Each structure stands twice: as structure tokens, then as C-alpha cells.
Amino acid sequence: MNKKEHFTRAIEENEGLIYKVTLLYTDSLQDREDLYQEIVFQLWKSYDSFDEFSKLSTWMYRVAMNTAIYNLKKNNRKVGTTTIDPMVERIAEHKDHSEDEKLKLLHDQIQKLNLLEKGIILLYLEGKSHDEIAEIIGITTSNVGTKISRIKKKLKSQINKN
Known part of the structure; x- marks a missing residue:
């Protein structure tokens, strides 16, 4: 080939x-x-x-x-x-209205993240390992863990405000 x-x-x-x-x-x-x-x-x-x-x-x-x-x-x-992933929308269609609202709220909050944070959370939500995320983004594995933790806290804080 x-x-x-x-x-x-x-x-x-x-x-x-x-x-x-x-x-x-x-x-x-x-x-x-x-x-x-x-x-x-x-x-x-x-x-x-x-x-x-x-x-x-x-x-x-x-x-x-x-x-x-x-x-x-x-x-x-x-x-x-x-939309992060069309499959997420299809899954949401099969859940009750409150789950759909939660998913939309999460999606809206992810869109407010900066470019690097969006990329990291996308890879995390896809099930990529910390090592894979580190290699893709170009940071250390321990830094990935720290950033994911901070992103989760940021998202939780933003969602709790709404």
C-alpha cells in the first residue's frame, strides 16, 4: 500500500x-x-x-x-x-425531560470554557486516558489530572449558579 x-x-x-x-x-x-x-x-x-x-x-x-x-x-x-457529539443528543432523546435539561446545561457550560479546557474535557468525556490526553495536548500526565479536576470544579460551580 x-x-x-x-x-x-x-x-x-x-x-x-x-x-x-x-x-x-x-x-x-x-x-x-x-x-x-x-x-x-x-x-x-x-x-x-x-x-x-x-x-x-x-x-x-x-x-x-x-x-x-x-x-x-x-x-x-x-x-x-x-454539539460536542451527535450521539449525546440521541441519548438525551431517550431520557426524560429533566435529563435533557441537565445535558443541555452541561453542554452550555462546556461551551464557556477556554479552548484548552474544551479540548481536555472533550477527550476526557470520550474516555481517553490521562496519558493519551497528555500526549494529544502536549502537557504532562499529572498536569492533565490537575486540569481535569479544576475543569470539573469549574463546571460544577457554573452549573450550581444556574
């Missing part, structure tokens, strides 16, 4: 993570499509630098999140309320 075929296969197998990042850091369909293309372009440009010591999905998350954050800063744009 040549480089192009291997890359295409990697994108197809991991496109869900790219969509999740685009949903978190954009507020319109057009912006999501543009960011998706930019992420794939950046992945292609840096594909040769991927080392086999990390998981491919971990490396792809890192490139995707860095691209999204860079584009937001470059365009000096704010992100409105977006």
Missing part, C-alpha cells in the same frame, strides 16, 4: 474524531466543512512526521485540535454553542 492509500485509509478509519473536533470548535456547517478540509490538509502535510511510537488516532487528535485552535485564533472568532 502506498503513502496516499495508507493516508486515505487512516482518514476513513478516524474521521469521527475529526468531526468531533470540528463540532466542538465551529458554529456553522460551512465552518465545519472548512475546518474539516483544513485538518485533513494539515494531517497530510505532517503525515511523514508521524512516528509509530504513538497511536495514529492520538496523533490525529493532536493535529486536529491544534489546527482548530490555530484557526480560531487566526480568525479571531468566538465559537457559539455547538
Whole structure:
């Protein structure tokens, strides 16, 4: 399999993570499509630098999140309320109204976090280990634990105010 075929296969197998990042850091369909293309372009440009010591999905998350954050800063744009994961909405549809309200409140509070905090909590909610989050974000594992604890406290405090 040549480089192009291997890359295409990697994108197809991991496109869900790219969509999740685009949903978190954009507020319109057009912006999501543009960011998706930019992420794939950046992945292609840096594909040769991927080392086999990390998981491919971990490396792809890192490139995707860095691209999204860079584009937001470059365009000096704010992100409105977006869905973290369409599956969360489907799960909420099957629960009672109060659970739906709780989920919306949590989602709204996550949108108020800064860019790094959003990225960390997204990875945490996806079940990524502290080691994986550290590798993706580029901080130490112990710092990940500290940041997650602070983010949880911040979210709890924000939710209790409402």
C-alpha cells in the first residue's frame, strides 16, 4: 500500500474524531466543512512526521485540535454553542425531560470554557486516558489530572449558579 492509500485509509478509519473536533470548535456547517478540509490538509502535510511510537488516532487528535485552535485564533472568532457529539443528543432523546435539561446545561457550560479546557474535557468525556490526553495536548500526565479536576470544579460551580 502506498503513502496516499495508507493516508486515505487512516482518514476513513478516524474521521469521527475529526468531526468531533470540528463540532466542538465551529458554529456553522460551512465552518465545519472548512475546518474539516483544513485538518485533513494539515494531517497530510505532517503525515511523514508521524512516528509509530504513538497511536495514529492520538496523533490525529493532536493535529486536529491544534489546527482548530490555530484557526480560531487566526480568525479571531468566538465559537457559539455547538454539539460536542451527535450521539449525546440521541441519548438525551431517550431520557426524560429533566435529563435533557441537565445535558443541555452541561453542554452550555462546556461551551464557556477556554479552548484548552474544551479540548481536555472533550477527550476526557470520550474516555481517553490521562496519558493519551497528555500526549494529544502536549502537557504532562499529572498536569492533565490537575486540569481535569479544576475543569470539573469549574463546571460544577457554573452549573450550581444556574
